[in-house]
Amino acid sequence: DGGITQSPKYLFRKEGQNVTLSCEQNLNHDAMYWYRQDPGQGLRLIYYSQIVNDFQKGDIAEGYSVSREKKESFPLTVTSAQKNPTAFYLCASSRDGYNEQFFGPGTRLTVL
Amino acid sequence: AQSVTQLGSHVSVSEGALVLLRCNYSSSVPPYLFWYVQYPNQGLQLLLKYTSAATLVKGINGFEAEFKKSETSFHLTKPSAHMSDAAEYFCAVSVGAGNMLTFGGGTRLMVKP
Numbered sequence: 001d002g003g004i005t006q007s008p009k010y011l012f013r014k015e016g017q018n019v020t021l022s023c024e025q026n027l028n029h030d031a032m033y034w035y036r037q038d039p040g041q042g043l044r045l046i047y048y049s050q051i052v053n054d055f056q057k058g059d060i061a062e063g064y065s066v067s068r069e070k071k072e073s074f075p076l077t078v079t080s081a082q083k084n085p086t087a088f089y090l091c092a093s094s095r096d097g098y099n100e101q102f103f104g105p106g107t108r109l110t111v112l
Numbered sequence: 113a114q115s116v117t118q119l120g121s122h123v124s125v126s127e128g129a130l131v132l133l134r135c136n137y138s139s140s141v142p143p144y145l146f147w148y149v150q151y152p153n154q155g156l157q158l159l160l161k162y163t164s165a166a167t168l169v170k171g172i173n174g175f176e177a178e179f180k181k182s183e184t185s186f187h188l189t190k191p192s193a194h195m196s197d198a199a200e201y202f203c204a205v206s207v208g209a210g211n212m213l214t215f216g217g218g219t220r221l222m223v224k225p
Contacts, residue, residue: 004155040121042202042217043156090155100146101213103155 002027004104006091011109013078013085021076021107023091030096032074036060037088037106046089049074078109086111114139114205118216126224131190133219135177135203138184144206145186146213147177151199159201162186173197198223 004025013019025032031050035043045058049068063082068074074093078085088108092101119134137143144163148156160171167179177188186203203216 006155040217043215045212048212088153092156100158100161103148103157105155106153108153 004091004093004102006089006104006107008107009105011107013109013111015111016080018077018079019109021078021089021091021109023074023076023104024072025074025091025093025102025104026072027093027095027102028071029093029102030071031094032068033092033094033101034058034064034066034074034076035090035092037090043090046076085109114143114207114214116203116205116214116216118201118203118219120219121217122220122222124222124224125193127195128192131175131188131193131197131221133188133201133203133221135186135188135216136184137186137203137205139205139207141207145177145179146204146206147171147175147186147188148202148204149173149199150202150218156202159188193221193223195223195225197221 007022033048034046037043044060046064047066049055052071055066055068065077090106091104094101115138117136146161147159149159150156159175160169162169162179170176175190200218200220202218204213206213
């Protein structure tokens with residue numbers, strides 16, 4: 001089955017540690033996206049990538065980093081510089097600039 | 113730049129009643145518009161999309177939405193609510209190039225038995 005997978009589902013981190021969230025898709029989509037979701041605030045774009053080896057900052061990129069070495073994969077690293085990382089993180093992909101985004105199941109990150 | 117406003121962060125209806133979730137957008141160019149649904153602790157699932165074809169768009173689970181350019185609206189409706197419709201609903205707008213979506217703040221739909 002084609003789709004987007006995110007792992008892990010739940011992630012706990014101590015303050016000061018970096019953590020990497022995985023996002024993989026087998027839809028052969030060119031574009032991939034990372035969003036952060038906080039209660040009552042909708043979705044906010046962190047980073048996006050439209051082709052391999054290229055990515056752009058979104059609205060709230062500070063404290064995050066990404067890579068896009070393969071078309072299928074777009075991991076997100078939450079660094080210790082992110083002051084309030086506890087949130088629900090969603091990865092998405094789309095075929096091109098004129099189609100809907102498909103979302104993964106999300107990763108809930110909690111900083112202890 | 114585009115923006116989306118969803119009126120009402122919480123909407124409560126009785127089972128069998130009409131569901132109406134409001135979405136207004138602003139965009140300087142003809143937009144693409146989307147409605148997504150999110151169940152607790154899950155990702156977003158596309159309900160329907162408007163991409164400049166028919167103004168009345170039918171989606172999954174009996175939902176539909178009508179694009180009204182004069183009112184800059186794209187409200188989501190369903191004639192008869194089911195308990196399983198209880199979820200959070202997001203309206204989103206894209207102006208096409210780069211497929212950057214701007215999301216509204218979401219509306220949590222509660223269905224009373």
